[in-house]
Amino acid sequence: MQAFARLLDSLSFQPARNAKLRLIETYLRETPDPDRGWALAALTGGLDFSSAKPALLRGFGQEKIGEELFALSYDYVGDLAETLALIWETDPAAGPPPTLGEVVETLQRATRTQTPAILKRWLDALDSTGRWALLKLLTGALRVGVSARLAKQAVANIGDQPVDAVEEVWHGLEAPYRPLFDWLLNGAPRPSSNAGAAFLPAMLANPIDRAELDALDPAHFRAEWKWDGIRVQVAASGGLKRLYSRAGEDVSGAFPDIIEAIDFEGVFDGELLVRRESAVAPFNDLQQRLNRKTVTPKMLKEHPAHVRLYDVLWLESEDLRGLGFDERRARLESWIAQKERPRFDLSPLVSFADWAELAAKREEMRADGIEGLMLKRGDSAYVAGRPKGPWFKWKRDPMLADCVMMYAQRGHGKRSSFYSDFTFGCWRDGAEGRELAPVGKAYFGFTDEELRWLDKWVRDHTVNRYGPVREVEQKLVLEIAFDGIARSTRHKSGVAMRFPRISRIRTDKPAAEADSVDNLLRLLS
Incomplete structure (x- = not known):
């Protein structure tokens, strides 16, 4: 120990x-x-x-x-x-x-x-x-700056193996992993990978902006909508059925409706969504299903899970990762056309002749469930990690709102001495006049210098304490960036932001001129 x-x-x-x-x-x-x-x-x-x-x-x-x-x-x-x-x-x-x-x-x-x-x-x-x-x-909260991927990289390094080789056998092993160490250090055979039900390390995209696109030939790329869900991998073989997160965590238990719908063998890349009557529900609906050890019948009925597929890695005992994207896409389209699969569908390609046309379509598309575009070279093999060049993500510009800080709480770990978690609100008409209603909470987006400034501001402007929470004067405006917004019955304001973060500290703006809840509701239309 x-x-x-x-x-x-x-x-x-x-x-x-x-x-x-x-x-x-x-x-x-x-x-x-x-x-x-x-x-x-x-x-x-x-x-x-x-x-x-x-x-x-x-x-x-x-x-x-x-x-x-x-x-x-x-x-x-x-x-x-x-x-x-x-x-x-x-x-x-x-x-x-x-x-x-x-x-x-x-x-x-x-x-x-x-x-x-x-x-x-x-x-x-x-x-x-x-x-x-x-x-x-x-x-279980180690908080030492080590991801699961980094730990697997370390164990791969001691055996001079690529980390992807460790990833492929990982889900066939149980702690304390003696077969893994015997393979890496003692010359024992490589552990079984559970064939097509194993997690296969994901291929990731690099961010890109409009100016960078001009250096690329649009004829080489295919475009898809970037769905606002959770990246998952569906894997099934030999009676084993699994649903993995992008990082390789087995999340099958939280989505029995997906597992029950698997009647095939293969490994597919896709986006986990909540879908009702062919429409993709806001991300907030999917959040109701995440990180649950048990799912009630009511939850299954009200928040039906769905996987929108956009790539196939393994199909009918054949590894397809070495093929180009166009070839894999053709195989996927042929497979999905064989029969109706209620919990699965195909992510459509977005046609375009040049970057200007694609940029126009990106600006026009503001539907729920879409947060931008994915660009993939037609000849790109499926390569684990984040290779430079073949795949890009072109996200929508974030939404912005001016909000007023209402409450603050100290952070954890290295931030435990600083007030770094901030609840903010927007104006609405209340029973006694204009009032602030909380619309979100953010704990990142600022620099270390700004964190020190915010911490001092909170200490200097505290008006009430509720245990670890400080209520502050309703004076400081924060420009909040967020990726989407949805109606929410769990929040007093009736709205919930997607990935809110502090974009700017608006000391130049009076709190009375911050946005209203009505302004946020208009973003839903």
């Missing part, structure tokens, strides 16, 4: 990607099984401890120093694991600290009633860094 704690501690203070890779590689080479496998599972989000949840850990802190003092400490530090690690004290009589393998394997067997005593004994035995790492492990 102590070695894993040192790894997390080092990663949290190391901003450089390549340096993080070296830290993980060194740990994986020097740490024996099964600890290195469990560490890899933790870094890739593959561990879940059902008997050790944040509520239990908060209870430990409240027992130690009292509910109010713990709440104040947690608010100040901004991180549950760090707060609890700091207020706990090491007990020399507690015995040796546990290994990472001992922690994982013990908690996998422990009941809810056994878990509190086990955790307290370990917290007594560990030093402050070890306690912090243990608590991070339990909550």
